[in-house]
Amino acid sequence: MSEASESSARQLATDARDRVRFEEEALDLSDQVYGVARRLVGSREEAEDLVQETYARAFRSWRSFQPGTNLRAWLFRILTNLNIDRGRKVQRTPDLQPLEESDYFLYNKLEESTTDGTPDERRVVDRLSQNDAVTALADLPHDFRDVVLLVDLADFTYSDAAQILDIPIGTVMSRLHRGRRMLKGTLAASATES
């Protein structure tokens, strides 16, 4: 084998090793990717499609990933971009509690409903239902939901979320704040209705 072809063979082997490592690391994150994807779309089937598209694209464009940077953020960026490309369904703007309500609206509301003298108010959240939480999250306008999912579910920092969604940090903070507040407003309404 000539020196040139030997070195190119070595290069190929290094390449293959890097790619395998990249793919394995990306696959290790698939539970988290699915968890967020599932809440980005309406059904399990759509979520599965979205995750498969995400990984197909990630594996195809692995060379554009800069080793040593945040692979998780890189993957979630593909996920959120694909979700936007898919064309989000037109959403009604949910009829929520007025946003002038404070962040503690839900807390106050739940605490208020504990008038039976229950001394243990530490677990006010126990009165919330799991289904209501899923619905309330699904009803959030998508811009707000994206941020809430990235920060509250996937544990991204404000600055990672800003990079993933390509928006300023200030926008992340305000959407997060508003999104969480809407979530609490909807949950407060369902908790006190029942």
Next chain:
Amino acid sequence: MSGFAFDPCDKCEQMMQPYLDRYLTDVEIKEAEEHLDGCEYCRKRYRFEVEFRTFVRQAVAEPMPPELKAKLRALRTPL
């Protein structure tokens, strides 16, 4: 005490979110903690916010279907 029509602690509401998200400077964290030490209402709400987040995370979590994992593995580049 329950059911405030208006937030009695309007000022710290602004700090609660970045405090929960660990997005404050050391000075601001100290300020927030000093306030929490002296304000039972905010302390209760802080505890509530932490629990609320845990609740939402758990409520909306759905494990990945195992067959999807296999499909994703199949997308890897063949060696």
